[in-house]
Amino acid sequence: MDIDKLVKQRSGIKAKLTNFEKYIAMLSSSKFISELQRIDLEGRLSKFEALYDIFDALQMEIELASANPENEYVERNQIEERYHSLIANARSQLRTSGSECKGSKTGTTMDSKSGASLKNGFVRLPKIDLPHFDGGYQCWLEFRDTFISLIHNSDCIDGINKFHYLRASLKGRAAEVIKNIDFKDENYVIAWDLLCDRYNNNRLLINNHVQALFDLEPITKESSASLRRLIDVINKNLRALKTLKEPTEYWDTLIIFMMSRKLDINTNRKWEEYRNALSESPTLTKLISFINGRADLLETLEVNQNKSSTSVNNKQKSFIIASTKENQNTHKEMINNKLENSKAHSNNLHNKLKCPLCSNDHLLYTCDLFKILPTETRLQKAKELRVCLNCLRSSHITKKCRLAGCKYCKSRHNTLLHVEPTEQPHQDPMPSASNSIALPIDTTNSVVLSADTIHHTSTTNVLLSTAMVKAVSNSGEKVNARILLDNGSTANFVTESLCAKLDLLRRKTTSTVTGS
Numbered sequence: 001m002d003i004d005k006l007v008k009q010r011s012g013i014k015a016k017l018t019n020f021e022k023y024i025a026m027l028s029s030s031k032f033i034s035e036l037q038r039i040d041l042e043g044r045l046s047k048f049e050a051l052y053d054i055f056d057a058l059q060m061e062i063e064l065a066s067a068n069p070e071n072e073y074v075e076r077n078q079i080e081e082r083y084h085s086l087i088a089n090a091r092s093q094l095r096t097s098g099s100e101c102k103g104s105k106t107g108t109t110m111d112s113k114s115g116a117s118l119k120n121g122f123v124r125l126p127k128i129d130l131p132h133f134d135g136g137y138q139c140w141l142e143f144r145d146t147f148i149s150l151i152h153n154s155d156c157i158d159g160i161n162k163f164h165y166l167r168a169s170l171k172g173r174a175a176e177v178i179k180n181i182d183f184k185d186e187n188y189v190i191a192w193d194l195l196c197d198r199y200n201n202n203r204l205l206i207n208n209h210v211q212a213l214f215d216l217e218p219i220t221k222e223s224s225a226s227l228r229r230l231i232d233v234i235n236k237n238l239r240a241l242k243t244l245k246e247p248t249e250y251w252d253t254l255i256i257f258m259m260s261r262k263l264d265i266n267t268n269r270k271w272e273e274y275r276n277a278l279s280e281s282p283t284l285t286k287l288i289s290f291i292n293g294r295a296d297l298l299e300t301l302e303v304n305q306n307k308s309s310t311s312v313n314n315k316q317k318s319f320i321i322a323s324t325k326e327n328q329n330t331h332k333e334m335i336n337n338k339l340e341n342s343k344a345h346s347n348n349l350h351n352k353l354k355c356p357l358c359s360n361d362h363l364l365y366t367c368d369l370f371k372i373l374p375t376e377t378r379l380q381k382a383k384e385l386r387v388c389l390n391c392l393r394s395s396h397i398t399k400k401c402r403l404a405g406c407k408y409c410k411s412r413h414n415t416l417l418h419v420e421p422t423e424q425p426h427q428d429p430m431p432s433a434s435n436s437i438a439l440p441i442d443t444t445n446s447v448v449l450s451a452d453t454i455h456h457t458s459t460t461n462v463l464l465s466t467a468m469v470k471a472v473s474n475s476g477e478k479v480n481a482r483i484l485l486d487n488g489s490t491a492n493f494v495t496e497s498l499c500a501k502l503d504l505l506r507r508k509t510t511s512t513v514t515g516s
Contacts, residue, residue: 033097034161135173137208140199163188209237219264224299252284356385365392473502
């Protein structure tokens with residue numbers, strides 16, 4: 001590899017050293033490292049420690065490729081000194097932050113990695129997520145007590161970090177309460193007191209918790225989850241009301257009435273049967289115990305039902321898999337049969353397409369050798385080859401052919417076998433004024449002019465109209481002549497014999513006649 005490129009890569013590593021050095025200097029200037037900063041430092045340190053292996057391999061390549069390796073040895077020594085110094089400084093910062101965050105008087109210390117409290121240094125507790133509060137009065141007491149326990153009463157967290165945690169925990173309407181307070185160390189207490197003044201309203205808190213009891217959703221379908229959810233909502237709001245100094249211990253009759261109205265039909269019936277068997281009025285504790293027992297029963301039944309349905313589903317899957325395999329085998333057999341039938345059909349089709357005249361893969365009426373033969377010879381060959389004279393195929397006889405006949409005379413023979421009838425002596429020398437003659441078109445695209453017909457051969461047949469007329473010669477004599485009616489022609493032609501009969505004047509000229 002080019003040594004210049006290696007040196008540029010080493011410069012990138014040195015830039016990372018400089019950035020980490022600035023970060024360590026910033027932490028050293030602070031009096032106290034917060035938990036977030038300590039966690040951030042741990043992440044940066046783990047990545048920075050992995051940087052040495054990359055540098056070592058890169059520096060080795062530079063030293064091998066350099067013309068003056070002594071200079072590179074000096075460069076290595078300088079970078080390694082900076083690296084090890086930064087590692088030592090970072091670990092010292094982590095150790096110092098862990099020792100500063102001491103526990104309360106019970107002898108509890110903070111874990112240097114997870115931030116959780118340790119008792120006697122043996123138990124590492126999981127990390128506790130901060131609660132969130134969006135301004136709902138029903139959640140205020142829970143948020144307030146949790147935040148006070150984790151953040152507000154902690155001596156390890158300074159004011160600015162407490163303020164940071166508070167702002168991160170508030171959402172929606174609650175965040176608007178402290179939105180306009182400047183983010184400073186001394187303003188944390190102001191923000192916390194303002195939030196408590198806003199939501200420590202006993203009258204509103206009581207109203208919201210009582211409203212939550214009345215707004216319980218009735219259970220429409222009997223299930224263990226619905227019954228447990230009902231109990232949880234009741235207990236949560238009653239505990240909150242008790243914290244607010246409400247005499248909830250005297251509310252059993254009211255709460256029992258409210259809860260029984262929210263039960264489903266089956267559970268309510270069972271509760272009335274249980275209640276009638278009691279010798280005295282039931283208490284809220286008995287109702288909750290009854291609902292818990294009912295939920296346990298339903299949960300057991302639901303588990304057994306799920307196991308049964310799972311077993312049935314497995315059997316159905318096994319049956320479906322077996323059926324699928326059988327269907328796949330049947331499908332494969334059908335495909336093989338279709339392939340065999342297709343091959344047989346292809347062979348039959350190949351035999352049908354085989355020309356009886358030249359043995360090539362085409363039908364007789366498309367055979368070029370057959371087309372160039374005179375009409376009489378074509379007819380003779382068709383009879384010798386024993387093909388249908390109407391369609392020129394060998395699969396049937398002429399009487400059973402269903403295709404249309406000749407395009408010219410509509411007779412039961414192919415158009416390629418059509419022969420123009422000759423004129424009889426006793427007929428009128430002047431045929432009808434308009435006749436049609438078949439002009440077979442040759443593939444050579446040549447034009448042949450004669451007194452009676454014009455032959456223009458190609459792969460298709462073209463019909464042009466003719467007429468018998470009386471032409472007047474120079475001497476006034478009328479001569480019978482057949483003319484060809486072609487509206488698209490740009491030149492007129494006449495046979496030499498007719499020119500002699502009409503005693504026409506001649507002069508030499510040159511023109512080119514081409515076929516389209």
